[in-house]
Amino acid sequence: MSRIEVFAPDGAPEIRAGDDLVEMVVPLVELADGDIVVVTSKVISKAEGRVRTGTRDDALAEETVRVVARRGETRIVRTRHGLTMAAAGIDASNVAAGSIVLLPLDPDASARGLRTGLRHRTGRNVAVIVTDTAGRAWREGQTDIAIGAAGLLVSEDLAGRVDGYGNLLEVTLPAVADELAGAAELAQGKLGGRPFAVVRGRADLVLPPEVTGPGARALVRADGADLFGYGAREAVVRALRGDPADRLPFGAPAPAADLAAAITSAIGLVASRSGPDGGELVVTRPAGLKRPLAALAFAHGWEVLETDSASDVRLRPARP
Template sequence: MTLSVWAPDGAPGVGEGDDLAAMLVGLVGAGGLEDGDVVVVTSKVVAKSEGRVRAGDRAEAIAEETVRVVARRGGTAIVRTRQGLTMAAAGVDASNVEPGQVVLLPVDPDASARGIRARLHQLTGRVVGVVVTDTAGRAWREGQTDIAVGAAGLLVTQSFAGQVDGYGNPLAVTAPAVADEIAGAAELVQGKLGGRPFAVVRGRADLVLPAGEEGPGAVALIRPDGTDMFGYGAREAVMHALDQDGDPGAFGAPMPAAELRELLDTWIRTWVQVQGDEILVEDVEGPRQLAVVVAAYAHGWEVASRNDSSVRLRPSGPFT
């Protein structure tokens, strides 16, 4: 299999209302695209074309685009955005824009991708996939890479579940995030300072859907709250559990009662009993009772009732 990726030079500056699809066709020519190509567009030029540039303070823009602060270290904040993405500074960017202005993420990157795809088909007759990209860091690893924040006409993951490898071992959860891989490959030729906001990836037509089928979009790559193991940073998780504030869904769905009973029995070393849908913890006072309440909150349980030496817990939401 051969994969080719190229990014045309000569893209003009982008302003509100500009036709990005027509701009790309002007750069690569009417015959520059083939059926099965994947067109990659940076979120910054998509945002500019959609009027998502504003004057003002970057910190204010970040606060407005933030749904939940996940972690903060010094001046860096990792947040959950209105689009459901988790990234530094809510994707608000002050580079490659006039001083005193910032660029926000597109309101609906998947919708943006669908619009570009439809317009490219109108202009060229070609059936292509479209990926809208942005730059993000990765937990546990230095540096950044581009990821897909929007997609249309494309399989964003490729599932191998149920298949076997060359040794006959079954594959249970193997599902490469191919839209993110395409985004990373495109960034290698676009560069950060090259002024090349478009790229064309050729060689994975098997991922491109027929005309009229848009696919699940890049939103399918976002883990819903309650299923992400890292809804808060390590420090923030401790503080939210102690204060019992913030978004409890970030800690995940309630732990099954039997598992929480075992955890409390091991950790607190006291009498713990499951009673129907509730858990009774006895012989706990003061700091030990506080530890039970904090542990329960962090595992999706809340206080149903308590006295000086015992606490009754109930799940704070449905089990999943």
């Protein structure tokens, strides 16, 4: 029988800048080797002095690397941590009126510090997860995810294994740190005043004391590797604008056949292979359609080449 337990103790005091979270956790729960201690990012931020007066809009620009999508007042942005979140994870709940809480500067480092402190204080080898709440594309509601971790296998790579029917698993990578974060939130609750939780029963995921592990940063897909680097409206606008600084979120250049098919589907023109190695495309007589052609090329990671021909446009994969 497989079994896990999740418990979130009552009695946590209000956290203020400079507080020692280790001293807060230890009296609340008796830890065992292999436990996973889950802490909300809000109490980490409070202890690290990441609370300030003002509104989300006041701090949003400095916490944002790129605006991914916007709808009215809502901004979905990519943060310096690589996270894609509404309002950069800036929160105005469970804090004094007129104040906001920013995400920790380095949640993985915060998790490492807490893990080390708990080891020294209790002698127990535990893992630590720092969590925050996030929405999901195509899904209503929110769930907690891991934004920081230490001493934990944050994912289980099952690729190459065989299931009970003999099928080879090719792309199977459960994000166990996120699953644990969601489980812990069920015990903590949003309004329960229980920012700490312990998950027991997955000691197999806890690394030896001297091993830090990859951290939750390992769960962040690299910029440009995501299929959804921009929202639908933003992708159209940025492709038409064609600013080279916007290329990365569109990803690596698409195969020539994909771009040729898109050109035919979208604007009814035919692109033919060209160049000494067939690595370019040429579109003949795109009169009046050069701008949408350039946008299609940009969105697929290609660029328009300068040409002396008044009737042809040449395209090639964009160079870094």
